[in-house]
Amino acid sequence: MVNVTPQEMPVGSLIAExxxxxxxxxxxxxxxVPGQVSLADYVTAFYTTPLFRAERLVLRLAARAPSTDVQARAVAEGEAERFAVWQVAARRADEMLLAERSGRTKSWFSVAVQGADTKLFFGSVVVPVKGKSGKMVLGPVFDSLKTAHALYSRALLASAARGLAATGVRTAPAPRPGR
Structure with a gap:
């Protein structure tokens, strides 16, 4: 069983910004997760899980944004900048921020190797818009879906972690200093 927990934003990360x-x-x-997982393997696992493939199907039908596992891997590897409705907004060696084409929502991925294990992070960003009152708001639709969003985010991360475990995807152990 995968234990997904809410976390503080890592200081200096793209999502903290x-x-x-x-x-x-x-x-x-x-x-x-056990082992040392690369960002590319994590992002690929995330976007190719059965749970996310269902979302990709909806996006293909509703937003006319087809996508493939090969395209997911290309974005994860840094060989492409677009995948379905997302575009890479920022990338570092251990994290990536993708923005949905309207710019209102973003997805953040990060990996942190911790000895023999890797901590996988997943986060979301929703950008406010100017409401009728002139104030910046997230909107009633998002407000009503916050609980469902939290459950879905956790399920997506857990599904990616299980997928990594099932495929045995792991990078080579980091070299030890002095060797």
């Missing part, structure tokens, strides 16, 4: 913006909604979840 988003969380610092006035009115933005951000969340962050994490779980630990």
């Amino acid at each position: 988003q969380a610092a913006q006035p009115g933005y909604f951000t969340d962050c979840y994490a779980c630990v």
